[in-house]
Amino acid sequence: MREFNRGIDPKKNFKLIWGATMGILYITFAYFLVFTPFFESKLLPKGLRIILGVVFTLYGVMRVYRSWKGR
Numbered sequence: 001m002r003e004f005n006r007g008i009d010p011k012k013n014f015k016l017i018w019g020a021t022m023g024i025l026y027i028t029f030a031y032f033l034v035f036t037p038f039f040e041s042k043l044l045p046k047g048l049r050i051i052l053g054v055v056f057t058l059y060g061v062m063r064v065y066r067s068w069k070g071r
Contacts, residue, residue: 012070019067026060 033039034053045050 012047023060023064025065026056030056030060031068
């Protein structure tokens with residue numbers, strides 16, 4: 001309860017950690033999608049994997065930015 005006295009909101013702190021963690025996970029998934037052979041198959045050709053990797057990277061960066069901005 002001392003956190004409330006100092007003006008630190010536990011909900012905001014949790015949202016910051018959760019948003020940053022999810023953003024890092026999206027960026028990591030994009031890396032694995034593009035640069036590792038885990039997802040090489042006929043269902044995901046290389047061009048589609050690169051496009052999805054870029055989309056996931058941008059979304060991950062946006063999530064980290066929004067969580068950092070909202071702190």
